[in-house]
Structures are given as structure tokens and as C-alpha cells.
Amino acid sequence: MRLLRPSDAAALAAAYTRNREYLSCWEPVRPEAYYTEAWQAADIARRLVETETGGGYPLALCAGQALVGRFNLAGIVRGPFQSAGLGYWVDSKYAGRGLASAAVQAIVETAREKLGLHRIEASTLQHNVGSQRVLLKAGFRKIGMAPRYLKIAREWQDHNLYQVLLHD
Template structure:
């Protein structure tokens, strides 16, 4: 079944479409996101974020991707905080536009980025963290074989408040 959902490395020309999607979904994403200044919602702000992400990507510590559905940019997904050596790990983070929610888009994107993490990046482990009340994101992770491993009190500032997060991980069974 062709879902029309793909991920690819984010590009500088994604700045305007990303800014437009973020502006349109500002209220929808607000409960799940850290506070952002006004520049975040502009093409120039997104261009700076993309440039920084691509620099980290060139250094091997970040995998910044766009989520595309039927040719339209509908979200972002990243492998953040890639650590090599004896750890071989990274953390997945993602968001999708409200119009793409509940249609399997995030589930497909997480599956695709974990596949890249385990194959192209040869990571041993991918972690993920969700707000304790983010049941939708927890379902996406469960569908992708992530297991709940704990609770991180006051883990991340969301909307200016330090909030608890549920911690998940998926271990690469084929790691060599």
C-alpha cells in the first residue's frame, strides 16, 4: 500500500513550507513544544534552524529530516544527540501537522527514521521521550516497537514549565 509518506534530509528550500506549516499549526503544537520566539515561525528563522541542523548532520551528531506526504511537507523528524563510541545511540523527535494526525503519518515516519538509524547510522539504540499525557505519541512509539523504560521528572520545558516525560527505547536486534 502506497501511503505517500516519505522522509528525507531537510533542505534549505524547506524553510518557507516549514514556516507556513508551523504558523498554521501553532496552536495545535503549542501543548507539546517548548516556547518559541516569533522568528521560529518565519522562513528566515526556519532557514537558520535548517542551516544549524545541516551543520550538525555534517558532523555526524544529528539526522534532520522532513516528513513529506504526497509531495507536501507535513512535519519534521530527527535523530538528535547521536553519540558514538560505546553508546551508539540517538533520540528521535518528531511532529506532524494537525491535518496529518491520526492517519499513520507519524507512525510511518518513525519507522523510516528508525530504519535509517539502525542501518545507515548503525546505531544500537534509539530513545524517545513524551509528555506523560501524550497518548498519541506513545501509541506511535509502541507501534514501532519502542518499550517504556522509565520516567524522567521535570525533563523538558514545555510552554515554559518543566514537565515530566515518559522514556522509551528501541534496541537494534541486528547491531554488530
């Protein structure tokens, strides 16, 4: 796992295209442009600016030279909050192999040691048991349920809310 690079745009567009159907039940409906190299290049550029200003930390999960997942600490808030939101996905061909668990555990350590965060939050659809297991293995605890939290697959859906505290 490493920080996203501008040169990842084509591989990321290909990964999203390859996983479009697989991710469709877990993500918002995306415009066609989302699956293009140009859209991904612009998004990577924006996220890298956020990284420079301390507002985000976008990561690529790679297997050899292949990009097989995205992990993102977003909305980093400093001051007394020191918190970020976590989102992620793993390529369907690599799902269920423990890669997401290992990646989230590494992100928790990076957030604590390198980024100096106090808290990471994440949410899952209520039926996304696999992602819930990933979060629990990384030390996250369920803190509630948000009704109609995000519009996923064309519907406002309830989400379980999780957090991990990184410092006592």
C-alpha cells in the first residue's frame, strides 16, 4: 500500500471499470465520466492537494504492479478533533483474502504514528458484514446506526457507524 500517484489514473480507471458491477451495491451511482482516466487523474490531483494541506490521505493497494484497491482517509480535521473518515474497497478478485484487514490495520497505525490523529470513523451498510469484520479486526467499535445516511445504489440507506480511538 502506498500513497496514490498521478500516474495511477489509468490503472485506477481500469480497476473501477473492472469492478463496476461488484461495487455497485456498495457505492453511489457514478457518472460515466467517473470511469475514465481523465476523471481519475483530476480526482487524484485534488486528493494529493488535500494531502499536502493535511486534509486527506489517499492510498493505493497494489499487488505487484496491479492496482487492486483504494483506501482513503478523508475530511481530516485538526485542532481539538484530530479525526478523519475512512473509506475503502478491494478488487473483487482479491476480496476475502485479508488484504482489507491488513490495509486498515496499517492505516490505523499510520494515522496514529505519522498523521497524529486521535480518531478514525467509518460507516458500513448494515448488511456489509465483511467490511464490518475488517473494521472490528482493526480495533474499530460500533458506535451507532445512522438512518438513511448515504445514497447508495440509488437509495438512501441505513449505515452502521464505527470509530477507533488512537490515543488514550
